[in-house]
C-alpha cells in the first residue's frame with residue numbers, strides 16, 4: 526500500500542471522521558502559501574502586489590509539526606511562485622517526512638531543475654495551464670511558458686509524479702476547455718478549471734465582469750459533457766453543478782474552510798481561504814501557535830461561495846459528498 530494511501534486511510538482520517546461526527550473542527554488539509562512573490566505577472570493575478578513578510582524555513586517546518594500533532598494529513602504548497610524560495614523543496618520534504626500527502630502548485634518555469642527532488646517528496650504536481658500556446662503565453666505574459674509547462678508535465682510523469690493542470694478562465698480563454706482537456710489526456714493529467722476573480726484576496730469584489738451567469742453555465746455544461754465522455758475533467762460533478770449556479774455558488778458561512786481545511790499565508794496568518802483573507806483580521810500562528818490559530822478561525826464571513834476549484838472540492842469532500850470523495854480518490858490513485 527502506498528504511503529499516501531496509508532495516510533489517507535489511516536489514523537488521521539479516523540480522527541477526522543470522529544471530529545466530523547462531533548461537529549468539531551480539525552486542520553486536516555492545509556495550504557501553505559510560501560510566498561506571494563512571483564516570476565510572472567499574469568494578466569488576471571494581483572497576488573504579487575501582496576508580497577511582504579515571509580516566514581523562515583524553521584517557522585514553516587514548526588508550523589507543519591504543530592499542525593501534524595493537531596490532525597494534519599494533507600499539505601499543499603503554493604504561491605505566488607513557491608519555487609522562488611530556495612527552501613521550498615526542503616519545506617515540502619519536511620512535510621513528506623511527517624508522512625503527509627503533499628502537492629505543489631507552480632507555473633512550471635522553475636520546476637524543471639527541481640523535478641528529481643520533487644518526485645521524491647511530492648504526491649501531486651499541479652501546473653498552471655491557461656490554454657494552448659498562444660492563449661497560455663498571452664495570459665502568462667511569458668513567451669516560451671507553454672512549451673515549458675508541457676515539458677515539465679512530461680518529465681514529471683516520467684519521474685512517477687501524479688500531475689494535474691489548473692486553468693484560470695478569463696474572457697480571453699473561455700474557448701480553450703476542449704484543447705486543454707486534449708493536452709491533459711495526452712499527458713496523463715487531470716484538468717481543473719476555475720473562473721478569474723477581480724481581486725485575488727477579495728471574494729466580495731466578485732468575478733471578472735465578463736464571466737456572467739450564462740457564460741459559466743455554458744462552461745459547466747461543457748465540463749459535464751466532457752466528463753461524461755471520459756475526458757480527464759478534474760472537477761467532481763458536484764463542483765460542476767456549483768459552477769453552473771454562478772454567481773451564487775453556495776454559502777461561505779456554511780463552507781468547511783476554517784473547519785477542516787485552511788490556508789497559512791506567508792506571514793503566518795491563518796485564514797479560511799485566501800479569498801476571505803481581507804474580510805476581517807485573522808489570527809497569526811507565529812504569535813499564538815498554529816493549532817490555536819486554527820481553532821480560533823470560526824466560520825468564514827457570509828457570502829455567495831466561490832468557484833475556486835481546490836477549495837470547493839475540499840468543501841464537498843469534507844461535507845460528505847460521496848461523488849466528490851469518489852472522484853478525489855480516483856484522481857489520486859487512478860491515472
Ligand code: SF4
Pocket residue numbers: 728775776777778780781782797798799800801825828829830831832833836837840
Ligand atoms: S466558499 Fe469557502 S473557500 Fe470559497 S470564498 Fe467562501 S469560505 Fe472561502
